[in-house]
Amino acid sequence: MLTEAQTLTDIARHPDDVVPESPARLAAxxxxxxRWLLVQPKSVTTMTVDSGRVSMPLNLVMVATLAGSIxxxxxxxxxIGDQVPEDLSGFDVVAxxxxxxxxxxxxxxxxxxxxxxxxxxxxGVHPTMLHDEAEQHCTSxxxxxxxxxxxxxxxxxxxxxxxxxxxSKELISMASMQRPDFRYALQSKNAKRYAAxxxxxxxxxxxxxxxxxxxxxxxxxxYRHRELDLVLDEMRYHQERLGKKNVTFSFMDDNIxxxxxxxxxxxxxxxxxxxxxxxxxxxxxxHKPEVAEIAGRSGCDLMSIGFESLNPDILKSMxxxxxxxxxxxxxxxxxxxxxxxxxxxxxxxxxxxxxxSFQAAxxxxxxxxxxxxxxxxxxxxxxxxxxxxxxxxIRHFDWDKYDTFHFMYEPKKLSGEKLVENFIKLQKExxxxxxxxxRMRGKPLNWVWLANFMMHRFTSKLRSESFL
Numbered sequence: 001m002l003t004e005a006q007t008l009t010d011i012a013r014h015p016d017d018v019v020p021e022s023p024a025r026l027a028a029x030x031x032x033x034x035r036w037l038l039v040q041p042k043s044v045t046t047m048t049v050d051s052g053r054v055s056m057p058l059n060l061v062m063v064a065t066l067a068g069s070i071x072x073x074x075x076x077x078x079x080i081g082d083q084v085p086e087d088l089s090g091f092d093v094v095a096x097x098x099x100x101x102x103x104x105x106x107x108x109x110x111x112x113x114x115x116x117x118x119x120x121x122x123x124g125v126h127p128t129m130l131h132d133e134a135e136q137h138c139t140s141x142x143x144x145x146x147x148x149x150x151x152x153x154x155x156x157x158x159x160x161x162x163x164x165x166x167x168s169k170e171l172i173s174m175a176s177m178q179r180p181d182f183r184y185a186l187q188s189k190n191a192k193r194y195a196a197x198x199x200x201x202x203x204x205x206x207x208x209x210x211x212x213x214x215x216x217x218x219x220x221x222x223y224r225h226r227e228l229d230l231v232l233d234e235m236r237y238h239q240e241r242l243g244k245k246n247v248t249f250s251f252m253d254d255n256i257x258x259x260x261x262x263x264x265x266x267x268x269x270x271x272x273x274x275x276x277x278x279x280x281x282x283x284x285x286x287h288k289p290e291v292a293e294i295a296g297r298s299g300c301d302l303m304s305i306g307f308e309s310l311n312p313d314i315l316k317s318m319x320x321x322x323x324x325x326x327x328x329x330x331x332x333x334x335x336x337x338x339x340x341x342x343x344x345x346x347x348x349x350x351x352x353x354x355x356x357s358f359q360a361a362x363x364x365x366x367x368x369x370x371x372x373x374x375x376x377x378x379x380x381x382x383x384x385x386x387x388x389x390x391x392x393x394i395r396h397f398d399w400d401k402y403d404t405f406h407f408m409y410e411p412k413k414l415s416g417e418k419l420v421e422n423f424i425k426l427q428k429e430x431x432x433x434x435x436x437x438x439r440m441r442g443k444p445l446n447w448v449w450l451a452n453f454m455m456h457r458f459t460s461k462l463r464s465e466s467f468l
Contacts, residue, residue: 027070030158034092035072038064038184041096041105042078045403054079056185058199058252059124060097062177063146064184070154075184084109086249088116088160093157095141098134101382103399109453110137119162121153125214126399129383134427135164143167144218147176171219174204174226178232182241196240197250197278202266206255208282211318212347212378212386223255225262230271239273248301251279260285267298278302278343287327289334296338302372302448303335304343310360314350318386332334332368341371341448348423349378358422365430369439371448377403377423377467404457407467420467427459 027033040057055411057077064073075089076082094113098106103126113120114137124143127134131141139162142149148168156162168278185191203226205219256279257263270277276299283305285291295303307328309315315323335342346361365373379402380387380394387394393409402408410416429435437450443449 009431021155023070023151023158026155026158028121032158033070034094034157036067036074036093037084037088037091038067038073038075039084039094039096039109040075040079041098041102041104041109042076043102043403044105044400045101045405048267053193053195055250056182056194056199057097058180058201059256061185061439063095063123065178065181066147066150067154068181070186071157073184075188077188077190078105080190081190082188082190084112086112088118091118093119093121095121095123096138098122099124100126100129100399100402103127103130103134107134107137114138117162118366119157120155122277125218126382128218129214129381131165139164141165144169148172171204171222171224174224175224175230177230178199179237181244195250197248198242200234200238201252202226203253203258203262207254207283208258208284210391212380212384214381214384215350217383217385218397222355223258223372225259228262228266228269230275231266233352235270235273235275239275245274246276248276248278254280255282257281257284257286257291260291262296264291265336267294267300269300273299273450275299276301279306280304280306282306283323283331284328286329286331286334287324289337290438292334292338292340295335295438296340300338300340301444301446302341302343304345305331306345307364308345309353309357310364311350311352311357313352316349317352328364329368332370336369339444341443343372343374344370345374345376347376347378348426349408349411349414349419353411353419354375354413355418355422358426362426362429365407366435366438372451373444375423375427377407377419379404379406379408405467417425417464420464423467424459424462424464427455427462431459459465 038060040060049296060075063229064075067073078084078086094109095108096106106122110120110122116272121139121140121142121144122138125434127141128143131143134141141164142153144167145167146153147170149166153166185194203224205223206215207221207223209216209221235247235249239245281303307324308318310325312325332342344365380390381402390409394406395409407416407420411419431452433456438454440452
């Protein structure tokens, strides 16, 4: 019988002649179940609205589901109050997901685990965008999605032969995606801090290609979707799990509406299930009244839409081709007529912004009675074309402040002082009591009202020094 070392030698000499061993068979042969600690790090920014509830970390739950068949999994979410133990002797692998805002915390956990001789795996958007930086704080970086490289990674963990970076040459179909097992997250004693809305995924990617977004860097122009039956079966599973039909789902897709036929077929089927839902969605066909009609019938209570700016030159500069300002009010009217609230995103700090940009946003929001406006300062995230363009002008690279609220660079037509001053003023005016009542009068008494009053409390405390 060949020893493991001999088998590895033969593979190295004749890689095309040897069928790779599956992780399950390798684990069975080695008679081992490595112990994994999966960590969702917290961020340290003060510029967040603390509702006491956070969304379940769907991507990390998906990793736990994938790994759980051959490894023992513990999932810790620092955002809900879980704590990473100081002594990591109970684990063989510490795997951490990270975006830019919590990268410093992720690196700190990675460094601590490395010091205790653990295998440390870093994944997520920030390690993907800056893998050279991330490699200093871990054993291995997962570049992009974990599913395409899972077998290789799992086998290397079992053998103890880790590579510095795991990067797939191609994306894989979503057909093989397992239904996420929420028990990994719900086992926490702090699980009550998760929002009641159930996260779900139907598509991946967004071919729009906005210059400030990390999605096209990771996925390119690809756009994939799950079979409708798989998405609907997952919804039925959660209805049964929770013992009710009117479950509210939050689609975590970057742009669920990009394929109109798939989107409308999905909504038709969802309408028969009796669920509620919300999602991120682009404007590329929301000006058509029939889309809002079918969304309303299917149980949509809120759409999150990136309006971004009321300046056409700014929209052009960010490659936001789907946004046509002449359609903005039409989109809003279509959704409102069908009982759908709008979470509208606006960004400030582009080179073409002036003080008039803030007044234009205020007027549009108040005239159209937008239920939940969300404002951010333009933030060049690492790895994006916008980051490379603005790098010489960026004031600092303190990842803790990459929260879309801190002042990153000075626009050409607006001083940094005026940018922050107007940014604060706009938020205070939009979330004054009278403005809330004007925008929300006659709207259903639901969590959007609560969000407005929490924003009122948050914006009333804003000070210029907080943005520096």
